[in-house]
Amino acid sequence: MKRTNDIKLMKFKLKTLLASLLTCILTACSTSFEKLLFATVDHPQEPTKRGYVIKDVSFENAGDGIRINGELTYPTDKNIIASVVLISGHEAGKPPATKDDIITGHKYFLTLSHLLTERGYAVLRYDNRGVGKSGGDYKHATDWEFAADAAAALTWLQTKSGLPKTKTGFIGHSQGGIKAVLAAKWATPDFIVSLAGIGAEPLEQALIRQNQDIMRAKGAKASEIERVGKELADLFRIVKTAKNVTSARERIKDYAVSAGMKSESDIKKIQNLFATPWWQTALQMDFNTLLKAHNGPILALFGSQDLLVSATANHHPTKALLTNVQSKVKTFDGLNHLFQTALAGKGPDEYWQIETTIEPAVIDEIDHWIRGL
Template sequence: MTYHSSPAPWCSALSTQHSVAGTWLGVLEAQGFKLRIVLKITQTPEGKLVAKMDSLDQAANDLPIDTITSESGVVRFEARALSLSYEGKLNDDGSEIVGNLKQGPATFPVTFKRTEKAPTLGRPQDPQKPYPYSEEEVSYENTIDKVRLTGTLTLPPSRKPVPAVVLITGSGGQDRNETLLGHRPFLVLADHLTRRGIAVLRVDDRGMGGSAPGSPNATSENYAEDVLAGVAFLKGRKEINPRQIGLIGHSEGGMIAPIAAVRSKDVAFIVMMAGMGQTGTDVILMQGDLLQKASGSGPEMITQVRKAFEQIFAILKAEKDNVAAEKKIREAVVSQMATMTEAQKKAFAPVLGTINAQMKMYVSDWFRYFLLFDPGPTLAKVRIPVLAIVGEKDLQVPPQENLVLIEAALKKGGNKNYTILLMPGVNHLFQTAKTGSPSEYGVIEETVSPTALQTISDWILKQTTTRKRANTRKVG
């Protein structure tokens, strides 16, 4: 991230009473997430203001600010690369700058407070080199879609072929470590599993890191073929036991894992981390309710937000033309807002900003597929061992509703070896959490609960060292 404001001449005149030079800490809240922003302002001997910025929770430091000015107590800065701008008012004692940050069509209130020292980002679970296992940069191709994928293969020391897993990221473009807010959960998971004797392949999504972008019209069906290309790659490695290759998918990855598994006899087991049992539409609507409640919205606003997205999803299901769908969505939202009071419109403004910012995503083939997808029929075809875990405090994939449907589908299909677990005290990322709100993700130092890590590795080792078949369900 970086910041930008309307082009203004460099100005040596600061607030008549207070200089803005120094370190400032602000918090941007968007879609339930809290991002801490550190603004570092210095003044040259010539009186010119120069600034850089850290997006602390994204582990992005020293991002350049193109221009920054302070005139008559009004502070403005701009970062053109990210289309970000800020304008705020310096308070009387020079301790706060209160204003708004803009990115594209969205506007967010951000108050910067002067601080002596910026907080640091603690990620104590990140593994440190040298590792007690080998690590290799690898590349292979999804020959069906002609997409080259790049990732990391970690191999435990062993004289005989070992079990292996392919990690599958959640929705949106993700790198091989599933990096989010400074956390690298797939790095932590891969390290844990490899230390326990399980080889791990983690891969950059299409268009991320070293992987090719592929078609802009790709859906989860295409991503399942990417996964199977990874399975085929592992089968060709002499270090890997070809009969013990499994999949671990997180969030959307937990939806993709069963899709891939029913297409190939080479998949020996799957782990669904916060995977879906509900349809995509139901998951998003319930997620919206939970996130609105967690952010402090009352029943009235929760109802308004759900109504808006129910209308959006109905339009997307009925209107196949993207231009027409966008037009109808905008008209529906405007019509709904016309019935609101001024107070309701003000409370709804961040939701409107989200809708505008994500409009192109809504009409994408990927999102249209996700809305209509029902995991049940696919899960009913899965005959291999399945571990399905969801955090008790998960607000993005409602735990009880999804675990019940996952179990019902597996049971209906006659699966004889599945384990269903509700994991106490953890959120969507499987961090030990207080509320489960995404606003906690970056603040929590733990990347993945040790209990979750142990549960996954114990289960995989059980599947790869014994032929016992049994169903298990544990809640709490």
Template sequence: MTKKNYYVLSLFILSIFLGCKEEQKINPISENIVFKNYKDSINLSGTLSIPYKDGKFPAVILISGNGEHNRNAEFGNHKPFLDISNYLTNNGIAVLRYDKRGVEKSSGDYNSANTFDFAEDVNAAIDYLLARKDIQKNNIGLIGHSEGGLIAPIVASNSSNVAFIISLAGPSINGDKILLSQQKAIATSKGISEVEINKSQTLNRNAFEIVKKYNDKDVLREKMATYIEKISIDDSDKPENMTFEEYVDAQVNSILRPWMVNFLKYNPQKYIEQINCPVLVLNGSKDLQVLSKENLPEWKRILEESGNKSITIKELSDLNHLFQACETGLPDEYEKINESFSIIAMEEMTKWIKEQIK
């Protein structure tokens, strides 16, 4: 072998070695962690994933929507938060996800909590990341899905430690309007008659108005019970093994859950207009739970009128509320779809986050 060929071969071997080193650089490490919400005296269990052992990384906290979700936001065979975590970590971004209070390994009572309680859990997650030596303290962001998209603005409006937020199908209109819009969109897609839809809308709207009108818990329960009794006479939906009184009580308890009462009265604008950090808002065009045509324009209006200069708002074609490529967008499709979370949405988030990193 000539000296020249040996030199070329050596460079070739060296380039392979360096290439392997570069490939090995992103080798995600996941650590099961526990952090404490001192305000409510609960421990939250989760997983922190970092790109590799040594270094300091930008980080995001994943905030799930309404429901007793674990750290992976698991439903059926899908684990969308695990997929998002893996994708972001492989792109150099650390990810913290956790079991909601009262779910799996986290302590606390889920059923007695409302949106603001869940916001305190996010604050506790931020405090945990701020204490880590492997996290860039000036690059901690929030990614909130659905109700998580309500929670992220609450946290960001009261914290200087939030560098950016991403809303995934997060509401920007009042809670009662969200539910009425959701119910109508789903019923329409199922082919329910306009007469039946209008009847249901009226019944629900009246119930929601009662919740919004009365603040005293005892008075609210009395007024709601009277209303539910009135509209439930001869209700064909009453199970045969349940008395009328039990049926009424079950409906009253459902609508007067702490979370529901808070949600029906909730106005997102109060917190969205206080966001000073960069914001990315994404919605699927086939989302029937938080409709993009109603919520995206409001996000844009509120943020622009409040003076936020760093806004990106996008509708993603053919994605449902869970950011899956779908046919109808109906909730009964969710578990049947093979995709857990759209790669297109993950690419959008990753590209945008990298642009925000300081």
């Protein structure tokens, strides 16, 4: 009966849907031509010389025995304000993240770790499981596995790094903010910093709005924007309610065929994008409950020009969910998802054109808040 209902769903146009999905959901994906463009832009914040201790390290996720490789940086004098683990927003289905977390040419985590270490922080960043020198399976991982890796990183930092005892916590970018909250199931962070992380807004709503906002910024017709929203809602419902990944693949194929899609390769693109353990798990998560249940201090930062995670949709609802008196929510005017000063407000297409990787005011806010805990 369920599959019959899927066939009755609104028909979609492959080109419109894929163009939107690959632009917005896979924002970290870059063509060879784009990578050449990225190389033409200077990134003055990216370090060329690093005047502090740099160590290659590894730690084990004891839950499944996966060994994760990363880099630890800290001041030479070991006069450390706090120690932090950086958690990327990449998830299975997106291009995987190494410890540098490269986004449209910006080495986001390398730059962030450098700016923090220069201010007196110890920073641990690492290759995602199944990426670079880290073991494990990236493609089939869910946010629970990614969060467990982050928890293992924090535990190692607290117990085996050899650093002085001080405050320790997570800094997560985008989906990394939610992973940080999940990781608190296995670790004990003194604080969490969420950079442009989805807060109170359900994931499917956030992604539909994200795609529609970016299409609108690019001048798409209202009818196309509405259609893509409905198509995404249909696909999310199929994945969310399917018994397993195999069932999701079958139902997505039925949906595509009923809409007149004949190319097997095109159908597989949709299946491979959505019918994954990560999507099934993520769409079933209740972010509201997760945030409300966490009783530690959280700093949630947003950008008013972020087309991926809306400050309007998340600022006040997130603030209402945070229970710790030291928690804080702040929206930076004019900044995008990477906390750069936006240009024309067209989202991911602009990131590579901007020399700044992350505005200094954001680092100031993080530093000031952590010092005040």
